[in-house]
Amino acid sequence: MPQLDKFTYFSQFFWLCLFFFTFYIFICNDGDGVLGISRILKLRNQLLSHRGKTIRSKDPNSLEDLLRKGFSTGVSYMYASLFEVSQWCKAVDLLGKRRKITLISCFGEISGSRGMERNILYNISKSSPSNTGRWITCRNCRNDIMLIHVVHGQGSIK
Amino acid sequence: SPLDQFEIVPLIPMHIGNFYFSFTNSSLFMLLTLSFFLLLIHFVTKKGGGNLVPNAWQSLVELLYDFVLNLVKEQIGGLSGNVKQMFFPCILVTFLFLLFCNLQGMIPYSFTVTSHFLITLALSFSIFIGITIVGFQRHGLHFFSFLLPAGVPLPLAPFLVLLELISYCFRALSLGIRLFANMMAGHSLVKILSGFAWTMLCMNDIFYFIGALGPLFIVLALTGLELGVAILQAYVFTILICIYLNDAINLH
Numbered sequence: 001m002p003q004l005d006k007f008t009y010f011s012q013f014f015w016l017c018l019f020f021f022t023f024y025i026f027i028c029n030d031g032d033g034v035l036g037i038s039r040i041l042k043l044r045n046q047l048l049s050h051r052g053k054t055i056r057s058k059d060p061n062s063l064e065d066l067l068r069k070g071f072s073t074g075v076s077y078m079y080a081s082l083f084e085v086s087q088w089c090k091a092v093d094l095l096g097k098r099r100k101i102t103l104i105s106c107f108g109e110i111s112g113s114r115g116m117e118r119n120i121l122y123n124i125s126k127s128s129p130s131n132t133g134r135w136i137t138c139r140n141c142r143n144d145i146m147l148i149h150v151v152h153g154q155g156s157i158k
Numbered sequence: 159s160p161l162d163q164f165e166i167v168p169l170i171p172m173h174i175g176n177f178y179f180s181f182t183n184s185s186l187f188m189l190l191t192l193s194f195f196l197l198l199i200h201f202v203t204k205k206g207g208g209n210l211v212p213n214a215w216q217s218l219v220e221l222l223y224d225f226v227l228n229l230v231k232e233q234i235g236g237l238s239g240n241v242k243q244m245f246f247p248c249i250l251v252t253f254l255f256l257l258f259c260n261l262q263g264m265i266p267y268s269f270t271v272t273s274h275f276l277i278t279l280a281l282s283f284s285i286f287i288g289i290t291i292v293g294f295q296r297h298g299l300h301f302f303s304f305l306l307p308a309g310v311p312l313p314l315a316p317f318l319v320l321l322e323l324i325s326y327c328f329r330a331l332s333l334g335i336r337l338f339a340n341m342m343a344g345h346s347l348v349k350i351l352s353g354f355a356w357t358m359l360c361m362n363d364i365f366y367f368i369g370a371l372g373p374l375f376i377v378l379a380l381t382g383l384e385l386g387v388a389i390l391q392a393y394v395f396t397i398l399i400c401i402y403l404n405d406a407i408n409l410h
Contacts, residue, residue: 001161001164002161002162002164002165002166003164003273003274003275003276003338003342005166006177006183008166008178008274008276009276010177010178010179011168011178011179011180011181011182011184011185012166012182012185012274012276012277013276013280014179014186015181015186015188016183016277016280016281017280019185019188019189019192020251020281021194023192023196023251023254023255024247024248024251026196026199027196027199027247027251028247028251028252029186032200033199033203034201034247034250035218036203036208036225037202037203037208037220037223040203040208040209040210040220041220041223042226042312043210044210047178047210092179093305107194119358127315128198135263137324155295
């Protein structure tokens with residue numbers, strides 16, 4: 001049995017150690033080897049998970065989010081225009097000329113804007129009945145607007 | 159003789175005093191196998207890890223990597239991921255070394271490095287000592303409680319400690335001997351059967367010639383089996399290392 005030949009033992013052990021550690025160092029060093037493989041695997045996993053996210057964003061929930069965002073921007077545009085109208089009323093009133101006509105026109109503007117606002121809020125509440133949070137914020141917004149109108153009305157009466 | 163294939167022949171004789179470390183055919187085939195795999199790794203991962211979409215060779219290397227990584231993750235329990243991966247390079251290198259040395263032994267006229275028990279025992283004993291050191295490092299002297307299972311009646315304790323100590327030390331021996339015996343037995347068997355077929359073919363007789371087909375087919379089947387054994391034994395060696403490491407870390 002050639003395995004029992006004692007003369008070869010040291011030689012086998014010596015070369016085994018040498019080659020095994022060289023192998024270890026070459027595989028586990030910086031740059032390439034195991035680190036390179038793990039790096040590319042991590043990158044691939046990350047890219048794949050991102051692709052999964054974009055696929056998921058096409059489902060109806062995110063569409064509803066998008067709709068909500070669009071509605072809120074629309075509503076804020078409406079409020080901005082209302083605010084500008086009332087600003088204009090105030091400016092005309094402060095001029096002091098042709099008082100009666102401006103007063104009437106101001107009241108007309110205000111009542112018109114109120115009607116508009118009521119319509120908008122009605123539409124919003126109709127379009128997203130499930131969204132109670134939005135409704136409450138709209139109510140708050142409405143109160144703010146009413147406050148502005150009240151202040152404005154007092155200014156014009158005086 | 160079927161054992162001739164395991165003969166170690168010095169190719170470049172070298173010795174200092176009584177230490178013979180000649181470059182033998184065993185070392186030559188070890189060098190060839192490892193440099194083949196290192197070349198493969200080098201070409202696969204040359205630009206910072208290779209391509210994002212792998213070709214066949216890169217998927218092979220990634221398959222091996224993932225296989226060993228899953229083995230380490232599943233077998234070693236009770237540690238966080240980072241601590242587990244501390245042991246991963248060592249286990250990966252052992253697995254790759256054994257796998258490629260075993261597979262290279264199946265090439266005809268080559269030398270099987272792992273069919274010498276010195277190589278397998280050197281590997282298993284070094285790993286065994288390393289695992290014991292890890293156990294002592296982690297638990298200090300409490301590691302000796304490994305030798306006494308919980309809930310044993312006190313009069314039995316001395317015998318059990320002795321038994322557990324013996325079984326613990328024989329783990330290393332069995333790990334090395336298992337690999338060596340599998341490799342050597344398989345190669346000897348293939349050699350015997352192919353010698354048998356060759357002798358029958360050379361008899362210049364039509365009956366023997368037809369009869370030689372029997373051993374020939376058996377050799378063909380055994381070659382397939384040996385390829386399976388080569389992969390399986392590398393796997394078994396690696397999974398046993400993981401299990402022993404798990405025992406040393408978690409103290410059953």
